[in-house]
Amino acid sequence: MLKNLKLTQELLDYIYSHTHHLHPVQKDILKHNNSLGDLQRMQISEIQAHLLQLIIMISNAKNCLEIGTFTGFSSLSMALALPNNGQITTLDHDNKTVEVAKKFFKKAELDKKILTIVAPALDSLKKLAKNNKFFDLIFIDADKDNYINYFDLSLDLVKRGGIIIIDNVFWHGDVYDKTNNDKKTNIIRKFNLYVKNDKRVEKFILPLGDGLTICMKL
Numbered sequence: 445m446l447k448n449l450k451l452t453q454e455l456l457d458y459i460y461s462h463t464h465h466l467h468p469v470q471k472d473i474l475k476h477n478n479s480l481g482d483l484q485r486m487q488i489s490e491i492q493a494h495l496l497q498l499i500i501m502i503s504n505a506k507n508c509l510e511i512g513t514f515t516g517f518s519s520l521s522m523a524l525a526l527p528n529n530g531q532i533t534t535l536d537h538d539n540k541t542v543e544v545a546k547k548f549f550k551k552a553e554l555d556k557k558i559l560t561i562v563a564p565a566l567d568s569l570k571k572l573a574k575n576n577k578f579f580d581l582i583f584i585d586a587d588k589d590n591y592i593n594y595f596d597l598s599l600d601l602v603k604r605g606g607i608i609i610i611d612n613v614f615w616h617g618d619v620y621d622k623t624n625n626d627k628k629t630n631i632i633r634k635f636n637l638y639v640k641n642d643k644r645v646e647k648f649i650l651p652l653g654d655g656l657t658i659c660m661k662l
């Protein structure tokens with residue numbers, strides 16, 4: 445049997461150069477994020493964005509939710525993959541970065557497709573559930589301390605067959621480093637174990653970017 449190939453940067457570059465095209469405004473956001481220095485690490489990778497787009501298209505998702513807008517790279521990428529009548533709602537508590545994101549959404553003429561909500565995400569999620577909102581796909585990419593809460597609330601907000609995708613489940617590779625015992629790493633380990641044992645979802649961890657868990661609600 446063929447051994448799994450090691451996912452080297454060269455292999456990722458090869459995959460990327462054979463699959464991906466960026467929209468001009470996606471390029472603008474990447475350029476902007478690049479100017480932010482270390483903060484750029486907040487944004488998902490281009491390859492992850494492309495995968496999200498493909499999942500949206502394959503699953504015919506129309507109504508998406510994102511937890512963690514930042515400057516809008518993942519929101520805009522997802523919006524680009526949605527049909528004309530699709531919508532993405534994106535949640536963040538930082539008005540400053542959301543205002544930057546909104547300028548990019550407008551420039552791409554996708555501002556009508558992207559609804560931003562500025563508030564603590566837990567409050568927004570509870571409000572959405574109270575108003576009986578449902579989504580086809582939810583992307584979780586905000587504060588890790590709340591990952592289990594976000595996951596549980598997301599399960600109330602997707603129908604059967606709905607998709608939940610979670611970023612940073614490798615936590616820079618620290619989750620499988622047995623010598624690492626810091627607080628944040630343990631939070632992600634606890635979350636990964638929680639999802640592993642959750643019978644409400646079928647799941648798979650994809651080694652892309654900082655690790656993406658893809659779940660389908662059963």
Ligand SMILES: C[S@@+](CC[C@H](N)C(=O)[O-])C[C@H]1O[C@@H](n2cnc3c(N)ncnc32)[C@H](O)[C@@H]1O
Binds near residue numbers: 511
């Ligand atoms: C990793 S970034 C999101 C990156 C974005 N998905 C992208 O690819 O560009 C996480 C975001 O979550 C937001 N955030 C952190 N804690 C939050 C909370 N409790 N409620 C709402 N947003 C929060 C931060 O302000 C930040 O913009």
